[in-house]
Each structure stands twice: as structure tokens, then as C-alpha cells.
Amino acid sequence: MPVVVAHADDGRRIDSQSQNSRNPFYRGRRLITIITSDDVKLGDHPKHVYIHIPFCYHKCGYCDFASLAGVDHLADRYLTALDREISTSVERRSVSTIFVGGGTPTRLSAIQLERLLDVIRRAFDLASGGEFTVEANPGTLDREKVEVLAAGGVNRISLGAQSFQKSSLKVLERDHEPDEVIRAVEWIAPRFPRWSIDLIFGVPGSTLSMWTDDLDRTLALGPSHLSCYGLVYEKGTPLWKSRREGLVSELNEDLERAMYETTIDRLAEAGLEMYEISNYARQGHESLHNLAYWANASYYGFGVGAARYVNGVRSVNTRDIMAYLNRIEAGGDATGPSETLDAESRARETAVLMLRRIKLGIDRAEFALRTGFDLDRLVGSKFEKHRRNRLVDDDGLRVRLTREGIFLADTVLADIV
Helix, strand or coil: CCCCCCCCCCCCCCCHHHCCCCCCCCCCCCCCCCCCHHHHCCCCCCCEEEEEECEECCCCCCCCCCCEECCHHHHHHHHHHHHHHHHHHCCCEEEEEEEEEECCHHHCCHHHHHHHHHHHHHHEEEEEEEEEEEEECCCCCCHHHHHHHHHCCCCEEEEEEECCCHHHHHHHCCCCCHHHHHHHHHHHCCCCCEEEEEEEECCCCCCHHHHHHHHHHHHCCCCCEEEEEECCCCCCCHHHHHHHCCCCCCCCHHHHHHHHHHHHHHHHHCCCEEEECCEEECCCCCCHHHHHHHCCCCEEEECCCCEEEECCEEEEECCCHHHHHHHHHCCCCCEEEEEECCHHHHHHHHHHHHHCCCCCCEEHHHHHHHHCCCHHHHHHHHHHHHHHCCCEEECCCEEEECHHHHHCHHHHHHHHC
């Protein structure tokens, strides 16, 4: 059964299982663009920022993020509250990555996007070589918004295409047409040096040939990065309810695996190497923000439903937009559930996240620097079992998933925690 991940390109979840310049992926060399002594110490300020914009035209049936339709009239009030949350939480500082996700950030008007970017600029300086990503929806993007984003310092776009099949878009309840993806890329490609496309495989009713067509049509657009996720039926979503009621059927495991294998091989042929369970990139175009998540680095999170990891504490803001607005406007904070892990639990969590990195895996020296634990003493027996079963490879410097291990990653990762 392929590993299935709803989304990995953000800080919207509090759990570690869900966790975006110079190329850090030279074979056999240690990751140096993300790992610094300042980034490792729990007491230091995070170098990575996630900002959540919840507004959508329509909430897709598979989505369980803090996204809302029909509340666009709250957007200006939300931006005021977001500005206040950020300005009262942090002093102006330099960061390595910024990621604006949703929801649909490009649901905001061009004027509102300008205002959002001004809020971000006043709070954070993007370090040299840093990455500033904004998620975009093909149906809500236009040339004016593209120009606003480019002028505002954004240097990477993540475009949520999901599929080029009209039948799949209908099942997913996406609100755009395939041609709108092509049009959006025509605007994005000349203005941004780095851009990515999101696709979803395993959609009910889809076939291997349909998925191959999605990959081919995407590659024809020339992206330098692709995120390809297996569809997840998140409990409580309309799609989950439809499956429970027998209105849609999950694809069988053999077909899902064939789709996953086709993805890995087809993208490798096109020069986009798999560097994480669901992510593929040309050399130098990996998502630096996501690499920070997969190294278990600390990060700020602002906005409704946003998660953060600061000083060893994971916390998440309320997902209720009115509660968020009222609490911020009253001078309080919007924090909801929080969790503080002990040192060993943090180390195990770090191992789980690092193992998702297909090329880097768990570098023993990096792991010791980040956690203070010796990898082999902590989980060596677990890895030895999976090495014998040919699910992981261990060259003495690092532990990585094998080809077969990728398809059974859920089993391996669950064994470490």
C-alpha cells in the first residue's frame, strides 16, 4: 500500500506525521542550507514562518484544513487580526523561509494580497537565499495578483492543480478547469524562478492511464518541483462520508501502488528526483520550507488553525475564525491545544520526519547535533530489523528507505515512535 499524505507543504497540523536557493542535495554531503547551530537550539528563535489564509470559494470534499467558504467579507478584518497576532508575538527578525498557505491565499483580492505582503515585510526579513512561497489556486489567480506577489518579494509559487481530468476534479470538488492550470502557469513561469504543482492520485474512478496523463500534461508545463499525494479520506470530511455511505469507492491497493511507482519512475526520467515521500524536484529546486519541517526544525505559525513549534512546544491556533478574531481583537492570543514532548520523544519524532527524506534519510551526525541522542542507541534495533527485511539501507553514515521501504513507509515510521 503506498504511503498516503494529505498535504506536506505547510505547518497547518500539530502532528509530526504531516510535515516547503542553493541545492542542499549533493550526494554523500551533509545538508548545510537548513541545519545551523542557531536552528538546532531549542531556545533560539525559529527561522521558518507559516501564515494561514483560510478563505476559499468552496471547501473541497477531501480537505480537513482550516478552510472556509462564504466568509470573504471577513478578509479585511482577518488581515488586521493577523497583523496584530504577528506584531505582538515576535519582534522584527530575519528568517530563512516563509510559507503562506490555506485555504486559498489567492482568494484574496490584489489589494488584500498587497496588504498581507506588507504585514509580512514589516515583521520578517528574508535572509539571502531564502524562500518565500505562496499557495495559489488556478481558478483564483490572475495576472494582476501574480504581479503583486512578484513585486512583494514572493519567489516561489505552489499551484494546486490536483488533476487534469475533469472527472477527478469533480470528485475532488475542485473549482477550476484544466485549462486554467495552463493559463496560470503562463503567468507564473516568467515571474518566479521557482514554482511547484500539486497533484493527487488515487481519486475514486481514476485509472492508471488517467494518472499517467496527469503526469505527462504536468511535465509538459515544465515545473521544477512536483508534490504528488495519495488521496486520504480524512475522518469527518464529505469525501470520507461519501465512502462510508458507499457513494464512492477507494481504489484497490495494487492500483494505488502502480500509480505511486509510475510517479517515481516517470518523474525521475524527466529529471525530477524523489527527495521526500511525496515530493520531487530538479536539482536546486527542493522546498526549503518543507526541508525544515522534515528536519524537525522549529517554526512560527500565524493565523486561524496554524500550528507552530517553538522552544520544544507544539501548539495550534483555534480553527474557529470568529473565536480567532474575537480573541486577537480583545488583546489575547488564539492558541488552542499544545504539547510539550520530552527529549526522547522529540528525538524519535525527529527520526520519523528525517526518514521521510528519501535522499538524505537520517544522517547520524545531523541527528546527534539536532537531538543530542545517538541514533543507534535510540532505535538501532528497529532499523536492524527493517534492514534485514530490505526496507531500509544503512551505509554507516545515514539510514534511508529502500525502494520497497518507500511503499511500506507507514510500517517503518510507526515502529520508531
